[in-house]
Amino acid sequence: MTKVLIIEDDNIFGDMLSLYLTEEQYEVTRVPSAGEGLRALQEFAPNVVLLDLMLPDTEGINACAMLRGFTTIPIIVISAETKVSERILSLSEGADDYLCKPFSMQELKARIEAVLRRTNMQSAVIAPPAAPNADEWTLVLDMARRLLICNGNEIETTFSEFEIIKLLYHNPGKVFSREELINAIRGIDSYINERAIDVHITNLRKKIEQNPKEPQYIKTVWGVGYKYIKK
Template sequence: MYKVLIIEDDNIIGEMLRLYLTEERFIVFRAETGKDGMMALGTFKPDILLLDLMLPDAEGVGLCATFRDLTTAPIIVVSMKTNVTDRIQALTAGADDYLCKPFSMQELKARIDAVLRRSLVAPALPEAVETDRDPGDEIQLDADRRMLIVRGNYVEITYSEYEIMKLFCHNPGKVFSREELINAARGYDSFVNDRAIDVHVTNLRRKIEYRPKEPVHIKTVWGVGYKFIP
């Protein structure tokens, strides 16, 4: 059973979410403040977060960015803000999906299922990996743990970063447009923008390149997108 952390200060909405998801056989914990939510990350260890961006002790996309820095678990933002700009900013800050209030519980469940199909929270990082592959193969994917292996060491990545790297590794040298990478990372029915993909690529370069500002593995193809060179 998957564990869902709800970070929502509205008692009515929070309890509705808790009761519904419990009935759908999720293990649910609810926090009412950003501080309590951050504490729950370590104690509850959620598989997915439902995050309201208007909390008593913090608000805005910076809140989403803070949680993204603290966990690789997928984040679905639930917010009263319906502007396109707000959604873009939240996704760029690290959200994996965005739902505008009010929403149907059935849609929420479908979005949670869609995110979890593409994501498993990674276990604790091993110190090293034994592999029968060529040691010169610097970058590998561990499908069981949904993690990267970079020069023999496990590297923690988000689920969207994993999906992008999976596409790259399975198609070395092929040029992918940002739209194709968006579809790989989040699916056709999710709201994302090109800037979000650029952020993911920047983060991946930091994790796999010797010199991220002079990348040799993830190359920019100007006017088109990106390609991966093993």
């Protein structure tokens, strides 16, 4: 059964979410603060998190960024804040989707199912065919654990970062426009813009490139988008 963690301090709204999702055959836990949410990540082990940004213990703190520091599972922000700047910030800080209150429960379910489809675990580990030399740069995608293994070092990524590098890695040399990357990680109905894609690419370069300012593997194709160079 799919497990959903709701981090929401509004009791009425939180109970409404819990009741609806329970009736839709999800296993649900709701907590009213970010601190309790972090504990629930360990104890409840959810498949997806629904996160309200306005929490009693996160004043002046980006709750999404804080949560993302502890988990790579999908985070859907549910917020009354409708400013574009807040949406962009949340997506840049690791959110995988953003819903503005009020929203329909049917749309929420569709968004949950969409992010879960993109987190289907696969048992295969995709690796270069030949054993590399000690001084050779290597990148392996561990699909089961959703990890990058760069030069033997395990590197955790956000959900969106992993989806981007997975698409680029499996299509070496192919140029993907920002719009194609947006559609690949969000779906055409979810909110994200090209700036958020650029932020994810920057973060990926910091994690796998020897010199992120002069990338050798995730290349910018000016005026178009990005491609992955397999060496």
